Amino acid sequence: MAATAPLHRLHLDIDARVAAVRDGRPDWPCAKGCDRCCRSLADLPRLTPPEWTLLREGLAALPAAQLEAIGCRIAALAAAPAPPLTCPLLDAASGACPVYPQRPVACRSYGFYAQRELGLYCGEIEAEVAAGALADVVWGNHDAIDRSLATLGEARTLTDWFVEWAAEAPGPSAAGAPQPADPPG
Numbered sequence: 001m002a003a004t005a006p007l008h009r010l011h012l013d014i015d016a017r018v019a020a021v022r023d024g025r026p027d028w029p030c031a032k033g034c035d036r037c038c039r040s041l042a043d044l045p046r047l048t049p050p051e052w053t054l055l056r057e058g059l060a061a062l063p064a065a066q067l068e069a070i071g072c073r074i075a076a077l078a079a080a081p082a083p084p085l086t087c088p089l090l091d092a093a094s095g096a097c098p099v100y101p102q103r104p105v106a107c108r109s110y111g112f113y114a115q116r117e118l119g120l121y122c123g124e125i126e127a128e129v130a131a132g133a134l135a136d137v138v139w140g141n142h143d144a145i146d147r148s149l150a151t152l153g154e155a156r157t158l159t160d161w162f163v164e165w166a167a168e169a170p171g172p173s174a175a176g177a178p179q180p181a182d183p184p185g
């Protein structure tokens with residue numbers, strides 16, 4: 001618990017900012033089933049150690065076949081990442097994140113935080129801002145998020161974490177190979 005407390009506090013801060021931004025805006029773009037940001041990543045997701053610990057809990061709870069499919073996509077991405085990337089965790093059929101409660105900080109803050117000189121990232125929201133909408137929104141400060149993340153340990157890519165986990169545990173397969181079948185008879 002001690003190691004996850006700072007991450008939990010960061011989650012609460014982000015939740016509060018997200019709630020404040022969305023307050024009174026039932027038509028907020030992120031509420032429309034949009035998964036475009038999960039399909040247009042500029043780089044592989046990076047996670048600090050406590051973020052990975054939390055995400056791994058979510059992954060471990062998935063059905064074996066779903067985890068196997070994720071392992072296949074991660075293996076493909078690790079071999080040849082070519083942006084824009086689709087997150088290997090995304091359920092492409094439903095457009096849903098299968099580990100939403102355990103998702104990384106970047107996924108929680110995206111669309112609600114801005115970084116100096118880098119804008120608001122999401123084209124949907126930047127277009128609304130450019131059109132003059134959302135003028136009264138007080139965006140979160142992503143530089144503060146980065147400073148908090150820096151205290152949580154060295155960030156590694158999702159693929160690095162997953163491949164290491166797969167090598168240690170019998171459950172997931174990052175190579176995408178089917179798990180050995182039970183011997184006949």
Ligand code: SF4
Pocket residue numbers: 029030031034035036037038110111122123124125
């Ligand atoms: S951040 Fe942008 S792309 Fe992502 S869900 Fe929200 S509106 Fe859609």
Ligand code: SF4
Pocket residue numbers: 037038087088089090091096097098099100103104107
């Ligand atoms: S972890 Fe989930 S929310 Fe984050 S990019 Fe992947 S599918 Fe989207």
